[in-house]
Amino acid sequence: MQPPAEHVHWLFATGFLLLGLLLLAEAVVGREVWRLRPWRAYLWPSLLFALGVLMWPVMVFFTNSTIHMLAHSSWAQVMMLAGAAELGLVSGKLRNELWRLAVPLAFAVSGAAFLIHEANPWLYSRSAFVHHLCGWTLLVGALFPLGAAFKPRSLVFNTGYALVVVAVAITLYTSRDVAPVFGHLSPAAGVAHR
Amino acid sequence: MTQYATELTRIRFRSARALTVLALGPVTMLAGVGWAFLQPWRVTLLHPHGQGFWWLVVEPPLLVVAAGLVFALLAPAIVRDLEEAGGR
Numbered sequence: 454m455q456p457p458a459e460h461v462h463w464l465f466a467t468g469f470l471l472l473g474l475l476l477l478a479e480a481v482v483g484r485e486v487w488r489l490r491p492w493r494a495y496l497w498p499s500l501l502f503a504l505g506v507l508m509w510p511v512m513v514f515f516t517n518s519t520i521h522m523l524a525h526s527s528w529a530q531v532m533m534l535a536g537a538a539e540l541g542l543v544s545g546k547l548r549n550e551l552w553r554l555a556v557p558l559a560f561a562v563s564g565a566a567f568l569i570h571e572a573n574p575w576l577y578s579r580s581a582f583v584h585h586l587c588g589w590t591l592l593v594g595a596l597f598p599l600g601a602a603f604k605p606r607s608l609v610f611n612t613g614y615a616l617v618v619v620a621v622a623i624t625l626y627t628s629r630d631v632a633p634v635f636g637h638l639s640p641a642a643g644v645a646h647r
Numbered sequence: 648m649t650q651y652a653t654e655l656t657r658i659r660f661r662s663a664r665a666l667t668v669l670a671l672g673p674v675t676m677l678a679g680v681g682w683a684f685l686q687p688w689r690v691t692l693l694h695p696h697g698q699g700f701w702w703l704v705v706e707p708p709l710l711v712v713a714a715g716l717v718f719a720l721l722a723p724a725i726v727r728d729l730e731e732a733g734g735r
Contacts, residue, residue, distance in 0.1 A: 467710040474675065474718040478668050482729045489728040493721075547668050603702040 459630045464627035468504045473619035480611035494543045503534025505529050523572035528563050535559035553602035557595045562592030576637040583628040587621055665726045672719025679711030
């Protein structure tokens, strides 16, 4: 009953797509309007936390290698940390604005984990390409939540932050277990399927 | 610029933001539908015979539509709050 790896990527892509849409809407209307309804303020931090929790079963069931397990568990931890920090800030239980740095930290750790646990080069297969692209998108994209942590009302930083999440979602949707990328597929990767 | 013209400019600016929020859901759903047309084999409900459990449950174009739908349900309240808070 274990889903193929590509299906897991697509499910997480959906979670990230919804997260990106929520962040984008908050960036457009502004934090003050977004938080006019208290439940809405908790929406995307809760989703981020939930995505972190859901990463634990991935760590447990997808044990291709030790580095895979370490990457998945580090994702789970940093996403839960980022979600929890934002929940704490929204509820007022955390007052220090430096907790906002948890999100760029999550981006950077996730990006590094993507790159470290992908042993193959970019054009080895679609999956390898997706992992490299997600890794660099998150690493470079971490600058947006980092900027937003210091300038919370910046439209550029907040929109960029949201769009990075949407970009990662789109990239994850393109993931396939064995498929070519730009016509390249290593013979060692296996037989391509639709 | 008269007070009336200033008000009109402000209203138009708010409407652009409101329209953006209102458009996010439908645009996302449209992207999912477009994807289903471009890669119909990704929607296994169209040809379910012989498909496994996960292939029937996880259908990426439909997931994109679902994400857009969920957001579209939230958007009207966001826009209402945006318009009510217009003076702030």
